[in-house]
Amino acid sequence: xxxxxxxxxxxxxxxxxxxxxxxxxxxxxxxxxxxxxxxxxxxxxxxxxxxxxxxxxxxxxxxxxxxxxxxxxxxxxxxxxxxxxxxxxxxxxxxxxxxxxxxxxxxxxxxxxxxxxxxxxxxxxxxxxxxxxxxxxxxxxxxxxxxxxxxxxxxxxxxxxxxxxxxxxxxxxxxxxxxxxxxxxxxxxxxxxxxxxxxxxxxxxxxxxxxxxxxxxxxxxxxxxxxxxxxxxxxxxxxxxxxxxxxxxxxxxxxxxxxxxxxxxxxxxxxxxxxxxxxxxxxxxxxxxxxxxxxxxxxxxxxxxxxxxxxxxxxxxxxxxxxxxxxxxxxxxxxxxxxxxxxxxxxxxxxxxxxxxxxxxxxxxxxxxxxxxxxxxxxxxxxxxxxxxxxxxxxxxxxxxxxxxxxxxxxxxxxxxxxxxxxxxxxxxxxxxxxxxxxxxxxxxxxxxxxxxxxxxxxxxxxxxxxxxxxxxxxxxxxxxxxxxxxxxxxxxxxxxxxxxxxxxx
Amino acid sequence: xxxxxxxxxxxxxxxxxxxxxxxxxxxxxxxxxxxxxxxxxxxxxxxxxxxxxxxxxxxxxxxxxxxxxxxxxxxxxxxxxxxxxxxxxxxx
Numbered sequence: 081x082x083x084x085x086x087x088x089x090x091x092x093x094x095x096x097x098x099x100x101x102x103x104x105x106x107x108x109x110x111x112x113x114x115x116x117x118x119x120x121x122x123x124x125x126x127x128x129x130x131x132x133x134x135x136x137x138x139x140x141x142x143x144x145x146x147x148x149x150x151x152x153x154x155x156x157x158x159x160x161x162x163x164x165x166x167x168x169x170x171x172x173x174x175x176x177x178x179x180x181x182x183x184x185x186x187x188x189x190x191x192x193x194x195x196x197x198x199x200x201x202x203x204x205x206x207x208x209x210x211x212x213x214x215x216x217x218x219x220x221x222x223x224x225x226x227x228x229x230x231x232x233x234x235x236x237x238x239x240x241x242x243x244x245x246x247x248x249x250x251x252x253x254x255x256x257x258x259x260x261x262x263x264x265x266x267x268x269x270x271x272x273x274x275x276x277x278x279x280x281x282x283x284x285x286x287x288x289x290x291x292x293x294x295x296x297x298x299x300x301x302x303x304x305x306x307x308x309x310x311x312x313x314x315x316x317x318x319x320x321x322x323x324x325x326x327x328x329x330x331x332x333x334x335x336x337x338x339x340x341x342x343x344x345x346x347x348x349x350x351x352x353x354x355x356x357x358x359x360x361x362x363x364x365x366x367x368x369x370x371x372x373x374x375x376x377x378x379x380x381x382x383x384x385x386x387x388x389x390x391x392x393x394x395x396x397x398x399x400x401x402x403x404x405x406x407x408x409x410x411x412x413x414x415x416x417x418x419x420x421x422x423x424x425x426x427x428x429x430x431x432x433x434x435x436x437x438x439x440x441x442x443x444x445x446x447x448x449x450x451x452x453x454x455x456x457x458x459x460x461x462x463x464x465x466x467x468x469x470x471x472x473x474x475x476x477x478x479x480x481x482x483x484x485x486x487x488x489x490x491x492x493x494x495x496x497x498x499x500x501x502x503x504x505x506x507x508x509x510x511x512x513x514x515x516x517x518x519x520x521x522x523x524x525x526x527x528x529x530x531x532x533x534x535x536x537x538x539x540x541x542x543x544x545x546x547x548x549x550x551x552x553x554x555x556x557x558x559x560x561x562x563x564x565x566x567x568x569x570x571x572x573x574x575x576x577x578x579x580x581x582x583x584x585x586x
Numbered sequence: 587x588x589x590x591x592x593x594x595x596x597x598x599x600x601x602x603x604x605x606x607x608x609x610x611x612x613x614x615x616x617x618x619x620x621x622x623x624x625x626x627x628x629x630x631x632x633x634x635x636x637x638x639x640x641x642x643x644x645x646x647x648x649x650x651x652x653x654x655x656x657x658x659x660x661x662x663x664x665x666x667x668x669x670x671x672x673x674x675x676x677x678x
Contacts, residue, residue: 143600144641147660153641154596169597198598205603264662267600267639270631339671347663347671 115328118245118299120424121190121417122222123386125246125301125329127494128427130374130386131470132420135191136182138175139166139381140206144198145230146266146282148252149344150305150335153198166197166381168396172209179214181399182383183221184409186390187416192218195226195248196380201235211242220410222246226303230266230282232289240296247293248331249286250303253311254318256280261310264344287325294326301329301372306361307345308335308353319365330365331372334358355484356526359495373494376481385469387481387497458576460488463563464498464524464548466532472554472562476535482524485559487567492560498523521546529570531562587649588624589634591617594645601636601646610636 123130144153170178183189192214194200200207211223225239226248239247253259259279266278273281293300302322304315311318319330335352337345344350353361362371376386384390464482466474484496500520517539524530530548533555543550554562570576588609591601595616602610602617607630609623619636626648627634637646637654643661644653657665 142598143603143639144598145600145639147641149662153598198600203599265660270604270635270638271633272638340675342671344661344663347667 115299120421122224122246123191124193124224124248124372124375125299127372127374128424129190132188133190134186134188134383134385135193136179136189136383137193137195137378137380138170138178138210139168139197140170140172140175140210141194141196141200141203141380142169142198143202144196144228145202145268146199146228146278147264148228149262149264149350150307150337152342152346154342166379167391168381169197170396172206172213174396175210176213176217178394178396178399179218179221180404180406181402182394183218183413184404184406185393185402186384187409187412188385189221189413190417191222191224191246193224193226199228199230200225201227201231204231204235204238208238208242211244215242217406220413224248226250227289228282229286229289230268231285233285233292236289236292236296239293239298244298246299246301248301248303249290249327250305251283251286251290251318251322252304252307253279253314254283254287254321255314256283258311258314259283262305262307287321290322290325290327299329300327301331302327303331303333303375305335306332306353306358308351308357310350312353312357312361315361316364316368319369323369328370329372330369331375332358332362332365333375333377336377355496355498362495373496374483376497457489458567458571460486461529461567461570461576462486462495462527463529463531463566464527465559465563466530467559470558471556472531472559473533473556476530476532476539476550476552479520479532482527482530483559484524484527485563487563492563492567500524517542521548524548529566531559531566587626587628588621589619589626589636589654590621590647590649591619591636592645592647594642596642596645598641600639600641604635604639606630606635 119125119129121129121133123133123135144151147153179192194207194210207225211225214221214223223242223244224246225244227250229249229251232247232249252262256276256279259282260276263279263282265272265274266282267273268278268281290300290302300322302318304311304318306312306315315332319332322330334355335345335350337343337350337352339346339349362373365371374386378386379389379391381391382389383394463485465472465485466476466479467483468474479500481500482498483494484498485492486495487493500523501516521543527548529551530543531551531554533552535543535550535552540550551566554565557565567576591610593616597612597616599612599617602612605619605624606627607623607625609620610617611620631638634646634654640646640655641660643655643657643659646654648654657668661668663671
């Protein structure tokens with residue numbers, strides 16, 4: 081049961097402060113105002129937007145036309161949170177009803193995606209019937225789709241027809257030799273094709289589809305799964321190539337592989353990457369491409385803000401009984417969006433005004449990343465934040481995830497997130513708390529500070545012993561402001577000179 | 587001559603639109619093939635279409651009870667390894 085301390089803040093009161101714009105300015109390098117306007121309320125395409133806006137996926141697409149080694153087609157587990165997993169398959173009519181119900185209940189809802197549990201374009205009748213109805217009944221909701229790309233070229237014109245503005249293609253490789261280690265087979269022209277030949281066909285189709293979409297002005301995000309020892313060294317090349325073909329955002333996600341999931345990689349003992357490996361690869365690719373750092377690898381039936389899942393509130397039997405005043409809900413959404421848009425515009429204006437107070441010694445404009453900032457006066461520090469709606473708003477013991485920010489003289493930058501279990505449910509059932517706390521400390525390894533709204537005495541001591549400084553002094557402040565304030569204190573205390581980390585850890 | 591879908595089917599719908607004879611239909615607890623209509627795609631395709639897209643090893647069998655996609659043929663997981671992983675999970 082959620083406790084009051086992690087209740088939703090009213091979105092109008094939420095918001096990041098000016099200093100956060102350093103990171104998003106970098107993320108948006110080279111983006112035109114037109115593209116910025118197109119992504120500013122899409123939580124999966126804009127880091128800013130993900131603090132405010134919610135999305136949902138409707139699971140109307142069960143069939144798949146390829147096999148990936150990280151996927152198991154038994155997709156009915158309620159307790160797993162990863163792509164390809166759903167609890168309830170929907171017909172297009174049910175999906176439309178669910179979308180309208182969610183959009184009427186969660187005014188932050190701005191995006192409807194079809195992402196599986198199979199490949200949406202391998203289920204064209206169900207996918208496009210859902211889009212057709214929603215384009216009519218929910219004209220203010222953005223529609224998007226995510227695909228493996230195998231049959232993308234033949235569906236591009238239909239995507240344009242339903243005004244699908246955002247498409248995600250999962251591209252794990254551009255080399256069939258690498259692909260053969262990821263994809264055991266594809267279904268192609270009425271046959272099952274295996275191995276290198278299959279990978280070569282898939283790669284050709286993905287690249288062709290990507291070019292066709294970008295030629296038509298559709299925004300394309302590329303997802304890649306980082307598989308250590310398989311495509312880790314190959315992904316920087318993937319990043320360069322997809323950028324050259326017009327993809328505007330690259331999302332490198334860590335492989336999820338556990339034997340219990342029954343996937344090839346899980347059963348065969350393929351390891352998942354460590355957070356530091358993921359960050360290093362993202363940083364390498366970031367020299368060439370806008371990188372997404374806030375992905376939560378959500379389920380194909382996820383509902384709500386990224387990092388939360390309200391799917392259980394909207395099961396088929398529940399939405400049957402919901403009364404929906406759709407017109408009224410649309411008005412509420414329009415008001416909320418105007419409010420958030422104004423807030424984001426103000427934030428951008430403050431960040432780029434020469435008179436505004438800057439966390440960074442050098443104001444960052446929308447300039448080339450190749451311009452080096454002034455010499456950093458202190459080393460970068462990773463901090464874990466128990467956050468909600470862009471604020472340091474969650475009790476340490478209630479956090480189910482921590483956002484990881486890198487603070488430096490250039491400002492605060494979101495570099496990832498770490499999933500955890502909340503170890504304190506607020507009642508007497510904290511039996512397993514010690515083990516959960518130990519896992520949380522492992523999960524946020526590499527971070528030197530953890531910011532939260534409150535924290536208990538016992539975890540405080542354990543965190544300190546592990547070399548992680550707890551900090552509950554910035555409750556309800558915008559994340560970036562809080563992170564930079566802590567970094568500046570560390571700087572002033574002389575803790576950020578070269579070598580101080582080794583001294584502290586020794 | 588007809589193929590059969592058995593209980594390991596996960597109801598993913600992939601086969602249903604491919605059948606040239608519309609022999610496959612949704613049923614509970616899993617999809618079924620109408621034996622009278624199934625030709626195993628003879629005359630239409632070189633390989634049975636349902637078995638060519640089915641992602642589940644062993645879910646489609648012929649009249650001799652043989653799996654068209656035997657264990658290990660689709661996932662690449664050796665059957666022994668799979669059995670060991672299943673046993674380990676069950677023991678938890």
